[in-house]
Amino acid sequence: MSRMRKNNTLAKWIANSAFILIAFIALFPLLSLIISSFRPSSELMRNGISFSINWSELSLRNYIHIFTDSPSYWQWYGNSLIISTLTIVLSLFFSSMVGYALAVYKFRGRNLLFLFVLVIIMIPFEILMLPLYQLMINLNVINTYTGVMLPLIVAPIAVFFFRQYAMGLPTELMDSARIDGCTEYGIFFRIMAPLMLPSFSAMAILQGLNSWNNFLWPLLVIRSNDLFTLPIGLATLLTPYGNNYDTLIAGSVMTIIPIIILFIFFQRYFVAGLASGSVKG
Template identity: 75%
Template sequence: MKKEKNNIGLKLVGNIGFSLIALVFLFPIIGLLISSFRPSADLMRDGITFAIDFSTLNLDNYMYIFQQAPSYWSWYGNSLIVSGLTIALSLFFSSMVGYALALYDFKGRNLFFVLVLLILMIPFEILMLPLYKVMVATQLVDTYFAVVLPLIVAPIAVFFFRQYALGLPKELMDAARIDGSTEYGIFFKIMFPLMGPSLAAMAILQGLTSWNNFLWPLLVLRSNDMFTLPIGLATLLTPYGNNYDVLIAGSVLTIIPIVLLFIFFQRYFVAGLTSGGVKG
């Protein structure tokens, strides 16, 4: 009985502690949300604060975005398309590569895995110039695929899926081969569904990376109609005028897809990270 009370006390302390930590991390978002309802003059004078003056709060910033900012929704749509393509293609190809490195014995397998680790340690800024030359040579500049292609087989995703696939039962592969299944059938019908938690975890991580990606899209996208949200919002800050009111309201709206993505996959997120982190 005493042990149960101690466990309840520890859980209560833990819940309170984690709640306080979560609240600290939410402070910037709360400040951003409050500031999105403030007029531009207040923002220029006081900046982002937690002080609330209800007499000045209004929906003008959001009304402007919904009624007079068609470019914003064009950027929003571009970001949704780019992030959707990145998640779908990255999960498909990276999971196949990681699965092959984990469960197939072939010549040079360890070398390929070492190369993945080496590429993982190279900063993306070093790879940007050769990647940009490839995009120019293939005439993909200012297209969705120019933004998506470098992220399709991400080293971190390959490593993650490889670690997770090491824990999959090989007996299922042998049984499927005896039943006459092809190697592609084994992967798509048996192993791919078993990788569900890892797919959900990586969907969140890749989606977040793609949604917030700024530097690479800035290099390969040239027209305003193709800009993603990070680039489009950055254009609101110019030497001739800083639209902080619209920028902050627009930034609040950009949080929604990521929150929805996490809510949709959060039940698998922790399971996928822990399983992928201890295998091998």
């Protein structure tokens, strides 16, 4: 018995060591970026981003520059926060309703609609980009927040995920609510939506990441510097006439903060939501 315990302890120690090594390898680029954000621009120009540390050269000058001399950066930051927050809220609202309807209601053409969702998931965004851009022109929403958010509000991957999760919900609760006189909207918002909280948490993180890091679509839709999002704004710092590395590197580190906050806020249900949504149905 003691020998089995020793083998289990050794196996756990090996597994933990392997996971720590993998985590360090995954975090290595991020650690290099954070260290480089404290280096002066001249050092970055000479050596680039590296993990070698010269403690005498590290300072807060890059971050001081962002907070005092880079008003455009905070404007881009605010634009990204507004667009990402609205995209998350609207996407969770509409995508959950569509996925829920495809899962619990039986109507003609339901499977065909779900097939369309799967097909759209498999089509690369680059193929849909030009038709979507023409649609935004026709709707007169070019160079607006609406033009950036509209294609992401009902995301096919979110619809698929919510549909898979909703298929595991107990339909007996719906029947009981109908007997009590509850409307279909009341059933969803008051009974089913609270049961779907893990799926909402998982999709909030994934949709937040997608919106926050989105570069190509905002680049097509937005034409005004005042409406630039962070990925576009930071890209403008690299020009043939000079590279503003002090703002670029430190600003890139600052962009990680909202994603970390988002994950901390929703991580309680994140793994459970992904696991349930991937196997139900």
